[in-house]
Amino acid sequence: MFRRGAPEGDAASVAGSGRANAATAGPCAASLPSRPDSPSFASCMLLTACQSGGGSTGAAPASTPADGGSSSAASPSGASPSAVPAGAASRPASPAPLPTSHGTTSATPACAAGALTPSAAHGLEPNPDHTYGVLLNLANSGSRTCLIEGFPTVAIAGQGDPTRSRPLKVTPEGTAHPVRLAPGGRAYLKLTFHEVMGEADGYCPSGATPAAPPSLVVGAAGGRFQVEMGDGGGNFAECDDIVRTTAFLSDQP
CATH class of the missing domain: 2.60.40 (Immunoglobulin-like)
Structure with missing residues (x-):
């Protein structure tokens, strides 16, 4: 007949392994139940696995520009670049209006x-x-x-x-x-x-x-x-x- 639960040797091995990883598994591992077939043991092991597996992805990535713009790193002189209005560099200056003549001589034709x-x-x-x-x-x-x-x-x-x-x-x-x-x-x-x-x-x-x-x-x-x-x-x-x-x-x- 089969007995409920794992053999005692296996249970001791699992429990020992759980305590050996207490330093890296967090507070849950420090209070690991002695019986591997208890519900609290299974929950604690699952939480420990989630914490150890997500450690490498939880770190904040290096700051990068959100929109693909230029880097915000300081220039060698330490001065911040001046802000330029959008379109200012490509928009040509409007030409000055030409003077208007108010005389009548040029508007009146020569007699034929x-x-x-x-x-x-x-x-x-x-x-x-x-x-x-x-x-x-x-x-x-x-x-x-x-x-x-x-x-x-x-x-x-x-x-x-x-x-x-x-x-x-x-x-x-x-x-x-x-x-x-x-x-x-x-x-x-x-x-x-x-x-x-x-x-x-x-x-x-x-x-x-x-x-x-x-x-x-x-x-x-x-x-x-x-x-x-x-x-x-x-x-x-x-x-x-x-x-x-x-x-x-x-x-x-």
């Missing part, structure tokens, strides 16, 4: 030749220096405001034909400024010629041959405009093929 209409010339009284002047203007016949600026070219039309014109030497008078022409506005010019002296065909004090063309050709705004003498007609009698001219003016001189 097709938008200008010449007036007839009006002769002035001779000057004491044997010169005389004529006034004329160019009107903005277009639908938009435009700018005209500078000095014109002047030629005398051979036999009244602009294609056979002979250019005159132009001497500028004064300073050129932009003239803003609203639709219907006018820009004025004053031309001054050397007067032909005497009667009939006349003569030039310089000895040059006088000329008396029926019209002038005035160059401006990239075009050429034929101008006739008003005041009942007449010719542009001149000497030396020289003319003094103002720049375009906003007011009649």
Whole structure:
């Protein structure tokens, strides 16, 4: 027949083994029951096994970054690195705004030749220096405001034909400024010629041959405009093929 429990020799061996490990098994092993078949013996042995088996895993691991970031170890200088806002290194600086011009000159286009209409010339009284002047203007016949600026070219039309014109030497008078022409506005010019002296065909004090063309050709705004003498007609009698001219003016001189 089988007896309940283990043989006494085996029990003593187990009990001795349990006490021999008391130093490493903890407080439970120090009070190990002498009978291995008692319930308290089995419980104490189980607790001892759990404590000895979990000792290697219970130690706290070395501190590592939780999110895979850089190590928190101190730098060789001992100074903590400065915090940098997220995105600050990759975000470029915003460019400074460009200055804005408030002038009207650059926004107003130059007058086109097709938008200008010449007036007839009006002769002035001779000057004491044997010169005389004529006034004329160019009107903005277009639908938009435009700018005209500078000095014109002047030629005398051979036999009244602009294609056979002979250019005159132009001497500028004064300073050129932009003239803003609203639709219907006018820009004025004053031309001054050397007067032909005497009667009939006349003569030039310089000895040059006088000329008396029926019209002038005035160059401006990239075009050429034929101008006739008003005041009942007449010719542009001149000497030396020289003319003094103002720049375009906003007011009649």
